[in-house]
Amino acid sequence: MAVGDASFPQMPAIPGVRLGTAMAGIKKANRRDLVVIQAPAGARIAGVFTRNAFCAAPVTVAREHLATEQEARYLVINTGNANAGTGDEGLRDAHATCAELARLTGVAAEAVMPFSTGVIGEPLPMERLLAGLPAALETLGEGSDSWHQAGEGILTTDTRPKGASVTLELGDATVTINGIAKGSGMIQPNMATMLGFVATDATLDQALLEELLRETADRSFNCITVDGDTSTNDACVLISTQRGPAVVGDEAIAIFRNGLQRVMTDLAQAIIRDGEGATKFVTLQVNGATTRQEALDVAFTVAHSPLVKTALYASDANWGRILAAVGRAPVTDFDVTKVTIDLGEIRLVEKGGRAPCYTEEAGSTVMAREEIPIRIDLGRGEQSATVWTTDLSHDYITINADYRS
Amino acid sequence: MAVGDASFPQMPAIPGVRLGTAMAGIKKANRRDLVVIQAPAGARIAGVFTRNAFCAAPVTVAREHLATEQEARYLVINTGNANAGTGDEGLRDAHATCAELARLTGVAAEAVMPFSTGVIGEPLPMERLLAGLPAALETLGEGSDSWHQAGEGILTTDTRPKGASVTLELGDATVTINGIAKGSGMIQPNMATMLGFVATDATLDQALLEELLRETADRSFNCITVDGDTSTNDACVLISTQRGPAVVGDEAIAIFRNGLQRVMTDLAQAIIRDGEGATKFVTLQVNGATTRQEALDVAFTVAHSPLVKTALYASDANWGRILAAVGRAPVTDFDVTKVTIDLGEIRLVEKGGRAPCYTEEAGSTVMAREEIPIRIDLGRGEQSATVWTTDLSHDYITINADYRS
Numbered sequence: 001m002a003v004g005d006a007s008f009p010q011m012p013a014i015p016g017v018r019l020g021t022a023m024a025g026i027k028k029a030n031r032r033d034l035v036v037i038q039a040p041a042g043a044r045i046a047g048v049f050t051r052n053a054f055c056a057a058p059v060t061v062a063r064e065h066l067a068t069e070q071e072a073r074y075l076v077i078n079t080g081n082a083n084a085g086t087g088d089e090g091l092r093d094a095h096a097t098c099a100e101l102a103r104l105t106g107v108a109a110e111a112v113m114p115f116s117t118g119v120i121g122e123p124l125p126m127e128r129l130l131a132g133l134p135a136a137l138e139t140l141g142e143g144s145d146s147w148h149q150a151g152e153g154i155l156t157t158d159t160r161p162k163g164a165s166v167t168l169e170l171g172d173a174t175v176t177i178n179g180i181a182k183g184s185g186m187i188q189p190n191m192a193t194m195l196g197f198v199a200t201d202a203t204l205d206q207a208l209l210e211e212l213l214r215e216t217a218d219r220s221f222n223c224i225t226v227d228g229d230t231s232t233n234d235a236c237v238l239i240s241t242q243r244g245p246a247v248v249g250d251e252a253i254a255i256f257r258n259g260l261q262r263v264m265t266d267l268a269q270a271i272i273r274d275g276e277g278a279t280k281f282v283t284l285q286v287n288g289a290t291t292r293q294e295a296l297d298v299a300f301t302v303a304h305s306p307l308v309k310t311a312l313y314a315s316d317a318n319w320g321r322i323l324a325a326v327g328r329a330p331v332t333d334f335d336v337t338k339v340t341i342d343l344g345e346i347r348l349v350e351k352g353g354r355a356p357c358y359t360e361e362a363g364s365t366v367m368a369r370e371e372i373p374i375r376i377d378l379g380r381g382e383q384s385a386t387v388w389t390t391d392l393s394h395d396y397i398t399i400n401a402d403y404r405s
Numbered sequence: 406m407a408v409g410d411a412s413f414p415q416m417p418a419i420p421g422v423r424l425g426t427a428m429a430g431i432k433k434a435n436r437r438d439l440v441v442i443q444a445p446a447g448a449r450i451a452g453v454f455t456r457n458a459f460c461a462a463p464v465t466v467a468r469e470h471l472a473t474e475q476e477a478r479y480l481v482i483n484t485g486n487a488n489a490g491t492g493d494e495g496l497r498d499a500h501a502t503c504a505e506l507a508r509l510t511g512v513a514a515e516a517v518m519p520f521s522t523g524v525i526g527e528p529l530p531m532e533r534l535l536a537g538l539p540a541a542l543e544t545l546g547e548g549s550d551s552w553h554q555a556g557e558g559i560l561t562t563d564t565r566p567k568g569a570s571v572t573l574e575l576g577d578a579t580v581t582i583n584g585i586a587k588g589s590g591m592i593q594p595n596m597a598t599m600l601g602f603v604a605t606d607a608t609l610d611q612a613l614l615e616e617l618l619r620e621t622a623d624r625s626f627n628c629i630t631v632d633g634d635t636s637t638n639d640a641c642v643l644i645s646t647q648r649g650p651a652v653v654g655d656e657a658i659a660i661f662r663n664g665l666q667r668v669m670t671d672l673a674q675a676i677i678r679d680g681e682g683a684t685k686f687v688t689l690q691v692n693g694a695t696t697r698q699e700a701l702d703v704a705f706t707v708a709h710s711p712l713v714k715t716a717l718y719a720s721d722a723n724w725g726r727i728l729a730a731v732g733r734a735p736v737t738d739f740d741v742t743k744v745t746i747d748l749g750e751i752r753l754v755e756k757g758g759r760a761p762c763y764t765e766e767a768g769s770t771v772m773a774r775e776e777i778p779i780r781i782d783l784g785r786g787e788q789s790a791t792v793w794t795t796d797l798s799h800d801y802i803t804i805n806a807d808y809r810s
Contacts, residue, residue, distance in 0.1 A: 053739040054732030054757065085728050087758030120725025121759050232729050306711075306797075310805035320525025323490050324637050327459030334458040352459065353492030354526050392711075394802050400715035 002159050003273045003281040003370050003390075008151060011165045011178045013142040016040025016241045017199045019150035020140035024132025026125055027080030027118060032153035034129065036101065036136040037075040037197060039239045045072040046210040047113070048217050050234035057083045057090030058114040059233060061098065070110035075237060076101050076136075077115040077154050077195065078129055079182075084232040085121040093124040100130045104137060115195055117156055117182065117233050151180040154195055157399060158182055158274050164266035168259040170252055173245035175202040177259050181221075181236075181267035194221055196236035196267055201244030202256060208247065212257055213238040220264035223296075224272050224388045225303045236264075272388045277395030280312050281371045287384040288338075288377040294331055295385035298376060301329035309392035312372065317363025319348040326376060338379030344372065407564050408678040408686040408775050408795075413556060416570045416583045418547040421445025421646045422604045424555035425545035429537025431530055432485030432523060437558035439534065441506065441541040442480040442602060444644045450477040451615040452518070453622050455639035461489030463519040464638060466499040475515035480642065481506050481541075482520040482559050482600065483534055484587075489637040490526040498529040505535045509542060520600055522561055522587065522638050556585040559600055562804060563587050563679050569671035573664040575657055578650035580607040582664050586626075586641075586672035599626055601641035601672055606649030607661060613652065617662055618643040625669035628701075629677050629793045630708050641669075677793045682800030685717050686776045692789040693743075693782040699736055700790035703781060706734035714797030717777065722768025724753040731781060743784030749777065 017039060024034040039045065047066050049059050066072060076097060083090045098112035116124070140146070151161030162182065168175045183194035204212070217236055238260075247256045273281050284303055289295035302308055305325040311318035322341055327334070341349035344366035348358055366372065422444060429439040444450065452471050454464050471477060481502055488495045503517035521529070545551070556566030567587065573580045588599035609617070622641055643665075652661045678686050689708055694700035707713055710730040716723040727746055732739070746754035749771035753763055771777060 052729060052732040053734075053736070053741050054728050082725075085725050085754070085758045087756060090758070120723075120729065232725075232732060304709075306801070307805055310802055313802065314806035316806070318525075320487075320490050320637075323459050324457060324525065327457040327637060329458075331458070336458050349490070351492060353490045353495070392802065394799055396711070397715055397718065397797065397799050397802060400712055401719035401721070 003278050006160045008148050008161050008163045009165050011144040011147040011163060012167065012176050014176055014178055014199050014201045014241060015142065015243055016043065017239060018140040018142050019146040020136040020138065021149045021153040022132040022135035022139070024078070024128050026078055026128055032149060033079045034132040034136050035077040035150045035153040036133070036140065037077070037150065038140055039073055040241050040243065041071070041073070042242050043071065044204065044206050044209055044240045044242060045237060046206070046213040047235060047237045048213055050232060052232045054085065054232050056116060056233040057086055057094040058116045059235060060091065061094040062113040062115060062235060065098070065110045065113050068110045070108050072113055073107045073111040074101055074105060075113050075115060075197065076133070078124070079154055079156055080118040081116060081122060081124050082118045082120045082233050083116040083124045086123055089123060093126055096126060097129060101133055104133055113237070115233070115235055117154065117195055120232065147178060147180060154180065154182040156182065157276060160274055162267055162270035162274065164263045164270070166259045166262050168255055170202070170245045170247065170255060175200060175244055175256065175259070177263045179263045179267050181271060183271040194234045194236070194271060196221060196264070198237070198260070198263060199239040199241070201241050203242045203244060203246040204240050204256070208253070209238060209240055212260055216257070216261045216264040219261065220268035223386060224268045225300060269388055272390055275390035276399045277393040277397070278390035279370070279393050280391040282312060282389050282391065283371070283373045284387045284389060285373065285375045285384065286378065287375065288379045288381060289383040289385070290381035292383045292385050295383050296387065298326060298329040298331065298378065299385055299387035301325050302374070302376070303387050303389040306392055309390070312367070312391035313393045315364070315367040317343060317348070317360065317367045319343070319354065319363070322374065323349055331378070335379070340377045340379070342375040343367070408683050411565045413553050413566050413568045414570050416549040416552040416568060417572065417581050419581055419583055419604050419606045419646060420547065420648055421448065422644060423545040423547050424551040425541040425543065426554045426558040427537040427540035427544070429483070429533050431483055431533055437554060438484045439537040439541050440482040440555045440558040441538070441545065442482070442555065443545055444478055445646050445648065446476070446478070447647050448476065449609065449611050449614055449645045449647060450642060451611070451618040452640060452642045453618060455637060457637045459490065459637050461487055461521060461638040462491055462495030462499040463488055463521045464640060465496065466503065467518040467520060467640060470503070470515045470518050473515045475513050477518055478512045478516040479506055479510060480518050480520060480602065481538070483529070484559055484561055485523040486521060486527060486529050487523045487525045487638050488521040488529045491528055494528060498531055501531060502534060506538055509538055518642070520638070520640055522559065522600055525637060552583060552585060559585065559587040561587065562681055565679055567672055567675035567679065569668045569675070571664045571667050573660055575607070575650045575652065575660060580605060580649055580661065580664070582668045584668045584672050586676060588676040599639045599641070599676060601626060601669070603642070603665070603668060604644040604646070606646050608647045608649060608651040609645050613658070614643060614645055617665055621662070621666045621669040624666065625673035628791060629673045630705060674793055677795055680795035681804045682798040682802070683795035684775070684798050685796040687717060687794045687796070688776070688778045689792045689794060690778065690780045690789065691783065692780065693784045693786060694788040694790070695786035697788045697790050699783070700788050701792065703731060703734040703736065703783065704790055704792035706730050707779070707781070708792050708794040711797055714795070717772070717796035718798045720769070720772040722748060722753070722765065722772045724748070724759065724768070727779065728754055736783070740784070745782045745784070747780040748772070
């Protein structure tokens, strides 16, 4: 199941960013499961990574390599195996993967960043993985098809590849931002089982690149949740080839930030639309909070409630469950009589109870839709936050009870 | 579905504590849905209540009445309707219920404590509820059957009544503690959609009664979770008739505390065994924490993980999911290389990865059981906590997508 439009967008080339894929048979035969992304010499790269204390070996190594003086030139991503919970052997395997790709391409091992996703706790099938690298390098290309195939090559339980692209006018010049992402379960704030690879031809200095990646990730990938589980492997990387127009000055930075946010949010929402077993795409907007964190706390409490999620699955406007979830959010001195809850255009709750004008019929009309907006106003302050989530369906259980992920 | 023994124990009478039930047709016909519990004159009562900010009208009124000088003489419990999210009308209905029972029995309205459980946000069907009160009073009795029928009369989605009883030797005298409880979904710390009614003939002063109820609830009802949702209506009440032997002195208090803990823990575990859709009963013990709260945080993070819960449902020893959940628990400066995870007698994880001696076969043997103990040692300190939970099954979805609770 998945919600909404499944098409993969046309992606303009970003000169110097080349993507190649191979079928290495890491877990299953006959599927793209190995991706190499090449950045041109002189490119800058920023990354954000999982905050799970058990981070996977490739995350450790990617972080290390990103921190060296050596400029990053290659990303190598395998699906089918997360190389997580694999101890010292896992670190050796991640290093060996970088070393082999470095040998094949004539760069330093520290110029390669590794990424893995899939089953936790099993050793990487190194022989097959390494054997696949030459094939992935042979297919390196800049075109839209290369982006599409790379988008497919990083999937696990996803049902479709996820891509987003924007073209921005920066003065007289044009800037492109392309991105691909994967993820459909184990999705929650502070990165999901989520990999995102975004590239732009714009020229940005390293500090700005890192700041904009953090900022936009906080309002996209860190605002989605399928099931509250955080992966050991999450990462999102932003490559700037430094070949296009410079992003300098408040106006240019604002334009670029908006464009980047659009790509990041599109990718994050695509992950939710393809959430495991998802039949609904739910936008939870919390307003009237005293801090953004408070708004996020309420939004995630509702988004993680299995009772709210099963009611969404049933298209049942069971506002009592939403109210109960709001009521148990970690908010101090909570005056519930000031809370309002709206379902789409319908007022559900006010003054601590069902709104007088509410009818089951009106609620059911909204709940029958695939895309459901829920707006909660706490009546305490000026801050807000938006979180995107799915319902909880039989298919979620089937996928996660049957799939060793 | 439910796990383990379904029998209801024999309950010795506690002189003066009488229970009556009626079929008032509050939501469905032909089921016990109204219960009255009578405490004798001179009894003392302690209560603990939901911390949900949207607490239901009966919780507000029960708290108010408990705080008055008036001694509590009657509890009135209806199922089928939670009288929650019902605003001022709900408060009026809860007060009217107390007033009518007071009128029928000749006590003050403040001597009656109301409790409700069931669907949120619909007005109480007052006419049917009040009409049922005389019938419930007519059946008041002290015997085991009365406890059993009251146990049935408070159920919602539960598949079976839950009772526990202990008899203690206190010097030359004998003390009895009986309890009944309900709850099977929306179960989480700080009270679940949980009602518990416990009574004893022992004589305790008010401060000790309250302290022991809080203490034992913290290690029983506040340590269970089905789905992380907290109800608006949770309450647990402890009645002491003051007619039996006095609980005075360290030794007597220790004996009584242990007995009360046993009743409370038995009832809490019975709720989990009957958790919505439960096919597994899971004991999560976290040791080696620096504080009890830290141990609880880790235990609940694992217990709420849908990926861990679906793996348990599938009897899949997917230790990677347990490890990932432990890794995202809110613990600072977490050295994951010190963590060990045991599944029953099998070592799953040590030194940040799969234990060398672990085999899938050994893991599967434990996972095939109905009762699964998981022991997590954080290697940081001396504190521990135990939490009980269920798996997440297709039946959970079916129950909560179909039932308007």
